[in-house]
Amino acid sequence: MPHTDQPATTERTPESDLQSPPINAERLLQLITHEYESLPRQLKRIASYMSQQSDRIMVDRISDIARECEVHPSAIVRFSQRFGFSGFSEMQALFREAYTHKTTPVQNYQQRIRSMIASKSPAIGGDLARECISATLSGIERLGRELDDQAFDKAVELVVNADNIYVIGVRRSFAVADYLVYNLQHTQKRIHLVSGLGGSYREQMRSVRGNDLVIAISFTPYAKETQHCLRIARQQQAHTLIITDSNLSPLAKRANAVLLVNEGSSFAFRSLSATLCLCQALFIAVASRLELNVDEIHEQAGFED
Structure with a gap:
């Protein structure tokens, strides 16, 4: 053949x-x-x-x-x-x-870090401080460029319309959660910090109901405790607002609104400044919608000597 x-x-x-x-x-x-x-x-x-x-x-x-x-x-x-x-x-x-036509603080920051490492010369304290400041500024400037106006407006709407608001943030995100709770307590809404004290995440989430809002703040590698609280929120059919660093975050799935923020980092330490700024802006927008007089917000009287 x-x-x-x-x-x-x-x-x-x-x-x-x-x-x-x-x-x-x-x-x-x-x-x-x-x-x-x-x-x-x-x-x-x-x-x-x-x-x-x-x-x-x-x-x-x-x-x-x-x-x-x-x-x-x-x-x-x-x-x-x-x-x-x-x-x-x-x-x-x-x-x-x-990014050819954009000012990119991150690029200059990365180049300076590499130059510092390549020089092998001991960096003085002021230089280190300025590197940290540059990283922080890069995160805030990126937030300003990339903030999603529609997502931000949706977040404000969720806060304004919620009966109860539960805020969860674990480890480095805890400081942001506590700050947001402090701000929101100036409204007349019932605000709850889910601290997980004594491992009581489930117990603190037990009273979440359908018209409540759960605000979760988490960044890679995305705390398991925060994901656990969100599962409870979804089971209770509560609304969810997620502050995270990527739409690929497991927290972002099925969320009612997602606010993205990526912090600058210096020597493996990530800043919180951009996230705090975002939370402050969220509160001010909510206060405006609720017609609060932000200028008159102050500490409650009664603690004077």
């Missing part, structure tokens, strides 16, 4: 079957959010980082991202190819193009 040569076939990987790469960084981030659940575990880590730290992608090295995501650099390449790029550099160019 004569031998007939068959056309050679090339086995295609899932990455090579994808459409052309997105035309801009905004579209890429939308695709990442849309396809997040279908990604393998390692690529989900990278997707979360991309969503939370989009300002940094243009200056990050592939080794930086791999270290932050606890994956091998080859996983970054696979992630890039998954979304239609030839490699990381092509994907990174999309973010560089997006």
Whole structure:
């Protein structure tokens, strides 16, 4: 029987079957959010980082991202190819193009940090303080650029219309939760800080009802206690307002409103300033809707000597 040569076939990987790469960084981030659940575990880590730290992608090295995501650099390449790029550099160019015409404090901050490390010279206290201040400013400026007006208005509406408000924040988010509770207590609403004292999260959430609002504040890696409280809130059909760092956050699923904030970080310490600013703005907007006179808000009398 004569031998007939068959056309050679090339086995295609899932990455090579994808459409052309997105035309801009905004579209890429939308695709990442849309396809997040279908990604393998390692690529989900990278997707979360991309969503939370989009300002940094243009200056990050592939080794930086791999270290932050606890994956091998080859996983970054696979992630890039998954979304239609030839490699990381092509994907990174999309973010560089997006921010070419913007003032990016993060870029200058990252460059200064690397210069400081490369110089191997001991940094004086003032220099360290200024690096922390620069990181804080970058987070606040990013919040100003990226604040979603519709989401913010929805958050205000939820607070104004709630019967009871429960606020939960664990570990570093606890300070923000306590500050927000302090502000909201100047309204006539019943405000509850879910502190979990003695491990009593379930007990403190027991009285949540359908027309109540649960405000949850959590950032990666997203506290299990906060997720537990949100499950109770959903079971009770309460409304939920989430303050977090990514639409890919497990807290953001099925939330009534999500406010995103990404803090600057210095030497592995993340600031809280942008989150506190967001909470202060939320309260002022609520006070305006409730026609409170913010100028007259003061401590209750009765504690004088």
